[in-house]
Amino acid sequence: MRLHLVELVLFSTYAELRAEAARSYLGLIWWVLEPAMMMGAFWLVFDVILRTGGPDYVPFLLIGMTLWQWMKSCITHGGYAIWGSLPMVRQVRLPPLVFPLIAMLSDTVKFACIFVLLVMILWALGYPPNAAYWALPIVFAAIFLAAAGAGFVISALVPLVPDLRFVIEQVLMVVMFLSGVIFPLDKVPEHLRWVMALNPVAVVMDDARGILLHGQLPNWIGLSKVALISVVLCAGGVLFVQRLAPRFPKLAN
Amino acid sequence: MNDVVIELDHVGIAFASQRSLGGGRYWALEDVSLQLRRGERLGVIGRNGAGKSTLLRVLAGILVPDRGTIRRGGVSCQLMSLALGFVPHLSGRDNAILSGLLLGLRRRDIVARLPAIHAFSELGDFFDKPIATYSAGMNLRLAFAVAIQVEPDVLLIDEVLSVGDAEFQEKSGAALRARMGEGHTVVLVSHDEKQIAERCDRVLWIEHGRSVLEGPRDEVFEAYHRDLHHPPEAA
Numbered sequence: 464m465r466l467h468l469v470e471l472v473l474f475s476t477y478a479e480l481r482a483e484a485a486r487s488y489l490g491l492i493w494w495v496l497e498p499a500m501m502m503g504a505f506w507l508v509f510d511v512i513l514r515t516g517g518p519d520y521v522p523f524l525l526i527g528m529t530l531w532q533w534m535k536s537c538i539t540h541g542g543y544a545i546w547g548s549l550p551m552v553r554q555v556r557l558p559p560l561v562f563p564l565i566a567m568l569s570d571t572v573k574f575a576c577i578f579v580l581l582v583m584i585l586w587a588l589g590y591p592p593n594a595a596y597w598a599l600p601i602v603f604a605a606i607f608l609a610a611a612g613a614g615f616v617i618s619a620l621v622p623l624v625p626d627l628r629f630v631i632e633q634v635l636m637v638v639m640f641l642s643g644v645i646f647p648l649d650k651v652p653e654h655l656r657w658v659m660a661l662n663p664v665a666v667v668m669d670d671a672r673g674i675l676l677h678g679q680l681p682n683w684i685g686l687s688k689v690a691l692i693s694v695v696l697c698a699g700g701v702l703f704v705q706r707l708a709p710r711f712p713k714l715a716n
Numbered sequence: 717m718n719d720v721v722i723e724l725d726h727v728g729i730a731f732a733s734q735r736s737l738g739g740g741r742y743w744a745l746e747d748v749s750l751q752l753r754r755g756e757r758l759g760v761i762g763r764n765g766a767g768k769s770t771l772l773r774v775l776a777g778i779l780v781p782d783r784g785t786i787r788r789g790g791v792s793c794q795l796m797s798l799a800l801g802f803v804p805h806l807s808g809r810d811n812a813i814l815s816g817l818l819l820g821l822r823r824r825d826i827v828a829r830l831p832a833i834h835a836f837s838e839l840g841d842f843f844d845k846p847i848a849t850y851s852a853g854m855n856l857r858l859a860f861a862v863a864i865q866v867e868p869d870v871l872l873i874d875e876v877l878s879v880g881d882a883e884f885q886e887k888s889g890a891a892l893r894a895r896m897g898e899g900h901t902v903v904l905v906s907h908d909e910k911q912i913a914e915r916c917d918r919v920l921w922i923e924h925g926r927s928v929l930e931g932p933r934d935e936v937f938e939a940y941h942r943d944l945h946h947p948p949e950a951a
Binding site for chain 2: 470475485552557
């Protein structure tokens with residue numbers, strides 16, 4: 464039974480990626496082109512026009528946006544997955560967790576492609592791979608757990624209250640601005656900085672940039688706290704989905 | 717002689733009647749009891765909206781009763797679903813694997829059955845083309861070819877007895893008859909009394925979400941027809 468579900472999740476992930484590539488003319492190229500266009504837009508606004516950037520702004524922005532896009536897509540795609548699969552949920556008996564998992568896995572595969580490209584660009588900009596890279600998988604694991612946890616919680620709620628979809632995008636935009644994705648948090652006024660320091664997304668952003676740009680290992684205590692919060696969030700999300708599972712087959716999207 | 721595989725005891729299922737705060741509930745199933753025995757072929761009859769499809773989804777384990785109890789003796793039940801999870805931009809082959817996985821087959825089992833699916837669907841070279849290029853009839857043929865491969869302990873069928881053009885209808889109907897004749901336990905829901913009469917040995921009649929009568933086919937049909945022609949209100 465368990466193995467069957469693993470096969471289902473893996474094959475569905477493959478199917479989703481394959482179908483997405485086949486849906487548009489440029490196919491796989493969009494996985495890279497779309498985030499690249501978005502980064503270009505932010506670079507134009509914040510560096511060229513507003514001049515809030517700084518010497519390292521381009522690598523700063525590239526890393527921030529790459530990681531944030533991964534988190535955000537896991538949260539939203541995973542979050543809408545059960546809701547979007549309700550016609551299937553009504554037809555067949557499956558643990559509803561498989562739907563967000565499939566969405567998150569395919570976003571993670573896409574992230575992996577983009578990340579390889581990011582490393583090459585950083586190298587070209589004068590930040591070659593360094594010895595601290597070994598810590599990246601740990602930071603990535605913390606990011607994935609946090610995003611998956613948030614995604615699971617949302618995925619359980621959206622089928623019951625589809626109106627949430629209108630709120631989630633806006634909330635995520637605010638979180639992005641408050642997490643040092645686009646501009647460094649030292650631009651934030653002193654008296655507000657303590658709020659920012661509590662934000663786990665800001666912590667992992669800092670850690671990833673430290674590794675990629677300065678060969679600096681993460682602050683392990685800070686990262687452990689984030690990991691702990693993420694694990695709790697993830698476990699809570701899984702339980703929440705399972706708790707609400709009997710209600711999903713009765714809903715329409 | 718304890719060969720009851722599923723037993724429903726005064727089962728009810730409630731749905732929310734509308735999506736708003738404080739909206740009420742309605743009972744799609746009010747009170748249904750039945751015993752399904754191993755090897756039995758049970759037909760479910762009743763007028764539109766009687767709760768036949770909801771009952772099948774309870775038997776499949778998709779819906780959990782809001783009242784009453786369901787007892788099930790370690791058997792796999794599967795609702796026969798056509799084109800479950802089909803993705804337009806994937807090939808017929810990939811869709812067959814995907815749909816088979818969703819219907820509860822292991823990957824190696826589906827891969828082993830791919831030649832049979834390919835042959836049954838009569839798709840030829842189209843089997844490896846995206847199903848977005850298929851006609852509606854080709855789609856149905858592939859869907860049926862996959863669905864007929866699933867072999868649960870209890871097969872639940874909701875009006876999908878024959879699909880496609882006349883020739884394929886005959887073929888799919890024959891495949892399904894063969895499947896039902898293999899001694900599997902089957903529950904069949906249909907408007908078409910003829911199909912139920914041909915294929916089932918016991919019949920459950922439900923009306924307004926309540927089981928009215930369960931018993932040998934001819935007995936239930938007789939009572940059902942008496943009621944159809946002389947409803948109690950008119951009497």
